[in-house]
Amino acid sequence: MAIGSLIEVVIGLLLIMGAVNLLRSGSQRLILAGHWAIVVLWFVTFLAWSFLRPGSETLSFLFNSILGAFHMNSFPIMVILILRAHHAR
Amino acid sequence: MEPQLVIQIESSPQLIGPWPRLLKTISIMVLLLCLAELTGLGRYIYQVLQPRPQSSGVLVLTSHSYQSIRTLISVSMGLVDFFVAAGAVILWKRSEPRLLIIALGLWFVPWAAGVVQHVFAFGLLGSLIRSTSTFYSIIFASFPALVLLILREYTGHWPVLRNPLRLFVRWLID
Numbered sequence: 001m002a003i004g005s006l007i008e009v010v011i012g013l014l015l016i017m018g019a020v021n022l023l024r025s026g027s028q029r030l031i032l033a034g035h036w037a038i039v040v041l042w043f044v045t046f047l048a049w050s051f052l053r054p055g056s057e058t059l060s061f062l063f064n065s066i067l068g069a070f071h072m073n074s075f076p077i078m079v080i081l082i083l084r085a086h087h088a089r
Numbered sequence: 090m091e092p093q094l095v096i097q098i099e100s101s102p103q104l105i106g107p108w109p110r111l112l113k114t115i116s117i118m119v120l121l122l123c124l125a126e127l128t129g130l131g132r133y134i135y136q137v138l139q140p141r142p143q144s145s146g147v148l149v150l151t152s153h154s155y156q157s158i159r160t161l162i163s164v165s166m167g168l169v170d171f172f173v174a175a176g177a178v179i180l181w182k183r184s185e186p187r188l189l190i191i192a193l194g195l196w197f198v199p200w201a202a203g204v205v206q207h208v209f210a211f212g213l214l215g216s217l218i219r220s221t222s223t224f225y226s227i228i229f230a231s232f233p234a235l236v237l238l239i240l241r242e243y244t245g246h247w248p249v250l251r252n253p254l255r256l257f258v259r260w261l262i263d
Contacts, residue, residue, distance in 0.1 A: 085114075
């Protein structure tokens, strides 16, 4: 839990620095890395919970995870797609 | 001989570049989000309708009133989600963003009501420090806000007030 929070703080700082970098120099690297990190962190957390949680309520867990995934990852995925579209232009 | 001036009159600036692909991506993402929210709403209503064990009268009264408002907000959000989904379908088919812009603007009404209700129920400090719900609500709202900003760029105008962060962004760039 504490490690996860620490990683989230690091990702937050990465995003802030990436956003400033994008505004100042147009470099997308940091902000892309930050958003990919959000998606990867969610996936790793999902896998970890899948193995660590008790055996019961599998369907409920899957349901909550899928709904949470849409809410948590729609913004970073959208930003990644926009930056890719901008880069491909 | 002087080169002839060529003026394109058939293609509007919005239909060139990355816009067609971007609009289709937005439509799909918004539709998926609506589907997820409507599924979550169905599950929430199912859970609310389930019989609960009796507890003390005061707790039941408080919980009942909180639950009623919560249900009202959730149902309103579900109704708005239908508008948002319709707007996304129209954006996909005709590249017309007007309905989606209006629906996403409406989406923020039940969202704000949910945040206000949470603050009233748990107090300002309690909702910000002890609970993460307010922060997660802001994270949930970031996607519709992003879509609104993109559609603003697409249409070339903004139906509400100008972006208050513009000065800050300019300060960062300069």
